[in-house]
Amino acid sequence: MAIITMAHGSGGRATSELIDSIFAKYFNNEILSQMEDSSVVDGSAMLAMTTDSFVVKPLTYPGGNIGRLSVCGTVNDLLMRGSVPKYLTCGFILEEGLDTELLSEICKSMAETAKEANVKIVAGDTKVIEGSGGLIINTAGVGFINPEKDISSKNCKKGDKVIVSGYLGDHHATILSSRMTIDNNVESDNAPLNEMVLSLVNNNIKVHALRDITRGGLATVLKEMAISAKVNIELEDDKIPVNPMIKDFCGILGLDPLYMGNEGKLVAIVAEEDAEKALSIIKNSKYGENAVIAGEIVEDQGEKFGNLTVRTVIGGLRSLEVLQGEGLPRIC
Amino acid sequence: MAIITMAHGSGGRATSELIDSIFAKYFNNEILSQMEDSSVVDGSAMLAMTTDSFVVKPLTYPGGNIGRLSVCGTVNDLLMRGSVPKYLTCGFILEEGLDTELLSEICKSMAETAKEANVKIVAGDTKVIEGSGGLIINTAGVGFINPEKDISSKNCKKGDKVIVSGYLGDHHATILSSRMTIDNNVESDNAPLNEMVLSLVNNNIKVHALRDITRGGLATVLKEMAISAKVNIELEDDKIPVNPMIKDFCGILGLDPLYMGNEGKLVAIVAEEDAEKALSIIKNSKYGENAVIAGEIVEDQGEKFGNLTVRTVIGGLRSLEVLQGEGLPRIC
Numbered sequence: 105m106a107i108i109t110m111a112h113g114s115g116g117r118a119t120s121e122l123i124d125s126i127f128a129k130y131f132n133n134e135i136l137s138q139m140e141d142s143s144v145v146d147g148s149a150m151l152a153m154t155t156d157s158f159v160v161k162p163l164t165y166p167g168g169n170i171g172r173l174s175v176c177g178t179v180n181d182l183l184m185r186g187s188v189p190k191y192l193t194c195g196f197i198l199e200e201g202l203d204t205e206l207l208s209e210i211c212k213s214m215a216e217t218a219k220e221a222n223v224k225i226v227a228g229d230t231k232v233i234e235g236s237g238g239l240i241i242n243t244a245g246v247g248f249i250n251p252e253k254d255i256s257s258k259n260c261k262k263g264d265k266v267i268v269s270g271y272l273g274d275h276h277a278t279i280l281s282s283r284m285t286i287d288n289n290v291e292s293d294n295a296p297l298n299e300m301v302l303s304l305v306n307n308n309i310k311v312h313a314l315r316d317i318t319r320g321g322l323a324t325v326l327k328e329m330a331i332s333a334k335v336n337i338e339l340e341d342d343k344i345p346v347n348p349m350i351k352d353f354c355g356i357l358g359l360d361p362l363y364m365g366n367e368g369k370l371v372a373i374v375a376e377e378d379a380e381k382a383l384s385i386i387k388n389s390k391y392g393e394n395a396v397i398a399g400e401i402v403e404d405q406g407e408k409f410g411n412l413t414v415r416t417v418i419g420g421l422r423s424l425e426v427l428q429g430e431g432l433p434r435i436c
Numbered sequence: 437m438a439i440i441t442m443a444h445g446s447g448g449r450a451t452s453e454l455i456d457s458i459f460a461k462y463f464n465n466e467i468l469s470q471m472e473d474s475s476v477v478d479g480s481a482m483l484a485m486t487t488d489s490f491v492v493k494p495l496t497y498p499g500g501n502i503g504r505l506s507v508c509g510t511v512n513d514l515l516m517r518g519s520v521p522k523y524l525t526c527g528f529i530l531e532e533g534l535d536t537e538l539l540s541e542i543c544k545s546m547a548e549t550a551k552e553a554n555v556k557i558v559a560g561d562t563k564v565i566e567g568s569g570g571l572i573i574n575t576a577g578v579g580f581i582n583p584e585k586d587i588s589s590k591n592c593k594k595g596d597k598v599i600v601s602g603y604l605g606d607h608h609a610t611i612l613s614s615r616m617t618i619d620n621n622v623e624s625d626n627a628p629l630n631e632m633v634l635s636l637v638n639n640n641i642k643v644h645a646l647r648d649i650t651r652g653g654l655a656t657v658l659k660e661m662a663i664s665a666k667v668n669i670e671l672e673d674d675k676i677p678v679n680p681m682i683k684d685f686c687g688i689l690g691l692d693p694l695y696m697g698n699e700g701k702l703v704a705i706v707a708e709e710d711a712e713k714a715l716s717i718i719k720n721s722k723y724g725e726n727a728v729i730a731g732e733i734v735e736d737q738g739e740k741f742g743n744l745t746v747r748t749v750i751g752g753l754r755s756l757e758v759l760q761g762e763g764l765p766r767i768c
Contacts, residue, residue: 108533108539113530122536126540126543127562129540130544130546131543131550133556149481151578153523155526155527155576157563159563195487195488195527196489199440200439200440200441204439204440204457205438211462224465227486228455229487231445231489231490231766233572234442242561244487244527246485
């Protein structure tokens with residue numbers, strides 16, 4: 105690894121290697137080593153903090169744009185620790201030649217999404233670089249957390265159910281369609297999941313872990329959780345939720361929805377006894393209507409852990425790894 | 437303003453126009469409208485929050501690199517509200533082809549600077565974009581604030597002294613020298629100002645306002661303060677601190693140090709009765725040895741305000757505006 109390649113941005117194995125060999129090496133501390141979607145820090149209250157940069161191309165696409173995405177991504181990362189998202193900062197990196205009408209439209213969308221997600225944008229910065237009209241947005245976020253609600257990958261236990269909040273791959277397929285100028289009706293799912301997550305938390309559902317399903321897709325997220333919690337996870341092939349239109353799209357292009365990124369979907373690991381209630385809460389919340397229980401934690405900390413498998417309809421087991429190589433770059 | 441030009445990143449008038457016409461329009465709220473170097477937000481304690489993206493070219497330069505800069509810039513913005521910097525998030529945007537040895541060196545420097553500034557890096561993100569080995573870093577920061585210490589531009593009053601913490605233009609001249617491959621001994625002043633600011637705060641100095649002197653230079657910063665506080669500010673030409681080497685450099689290139697950016701200097705507006713004590717504290721703190729009282733607030737809220745003038749040695753008055761046009765782009 106002497107130079108950076110696009111694969112280092114995939115969210116898969118190459119990204120992990122980069123993080124381990126450089127970022128974790130120099131920045132290691134007990135907070136950063138939580139390695140979750142956002143970090144919980146000790147204020148006078150407890151705070152959750154996270155950051156995300158958005159480099160998606162194209163800047164607008166069916167169902168959303170980089171502005172909406174930049175709010176949803178960070179808000180959802182805060183929610184994945186059970187925190188109430190409160191404040192966002194926004195860093196704009198504008199390429200020379202960017203159309204200010206387009207920038208306006210994107211900012212308007214950010215403001216609307218921030219309102220929907222009940223967060224305030226409290227600080228900003230603008231830089232301009234050479235280029236050809238592109239735009240990068242960084243958002244960092246702070247959420248207030250109830251320390252009694254410990255939501256973290258390490259809490260996954262044998263018997264827990266794996267709830268997937270809706271169809272996989274919509275955002276990824278939308279960006280790919282735009283990039284390839286394929287004319288279809290696919291739309292991004294970019295959305296803030298406040299109502300879904302806070303309904304679970306406020307109803308005292310035993311949510312052990314939450315992750316939003318972004319770069320790398322469901323398979324990468326669950327594989328990382330299995331390793332972190334030292335458990336094995338099994339999905340049922342016929343339960344994995346994919347919109348039929350996306351299924352066809354993937355079939356033609358040879359893509360696997362399990363490795364495709366979303367921007368408004370989560371996977372919840374929930375105690376077995378609360379799973380049906382949790383599913384009902386998610387299905388009744390905004391953006392959760394297609395949620396399903398798609399699998400379970402099959403084994404506790406044993407000699408062999410960190411496995412993610414899919415049980416096929418005829419009973420076979422397929423083993424899944426984290427995304428390798430680059431997937432589709434610049435989807436978020 | 438139909439498309440973005442490099443001037444929109446200058447920190448001067450074009451940047452202000454962009455902020456007013458788009459960002460402030462859509463994101464307006466009572467926190468963002470504080471328009472200071474960082475925003476104070478209401479946690480269980482009070483928090484200061486800020487964000488800054490760093491796009492400096494070259495990535496390393498005499499006296500520092502983009503990593504040290506990205507920590508100093510955000511830490512200093514938090515300090516300018518009198519807050520104790522606590523947590524940073526880091527968003528890395530890597531261009532394909534970036535040398536991982538160089539990335540390592542930069543991250544090592546960030547970690548060392550974070551240690552010096554007593555902040556923890558608590559969350560990170562990595563994206564990769566096409567390009568030619570470049571690097572952009574966003575850092576967002578949270579500081580803990582004592583709400584009894586109200587440090588804000590609006591507090592400037594007639595009679596207050598203007599303390600400049602050291603030589604102007606060092607960072608700007610360093611980047612320009614690197615860009616033009618001029619061989620000299622100029623070094624960037626990029627540094628975290630924790631000791632300087634927290635010594636003032638902890639000694640109960642009546643600090644009315646603080647700003648770090650970055651893009652746009654001292655003139656732009658003071659002009660903005662004069663408008664914000666509805667006062668007039670007068671500098672004494674022969675007190676403006678510039679390293680003789682930088683003065684010569686500027687003379688040759690026709691540059692004005694008053695419009696050149698630093699990354700480890702501040703301007704403090706201090707109550708007249710505390711000015712000498714404040715100067716002594718700054719001079720005795722790390723990075724403050726060349727501090728001077730360079731001017732004062734000459735008029736309170738009257739009919740005519742927002743003026744920044746320089747009194748020359750022979751008694752003339754020169755009027756200064758905010759930076760117009762682009763200055764040197766990508767200095768931070």
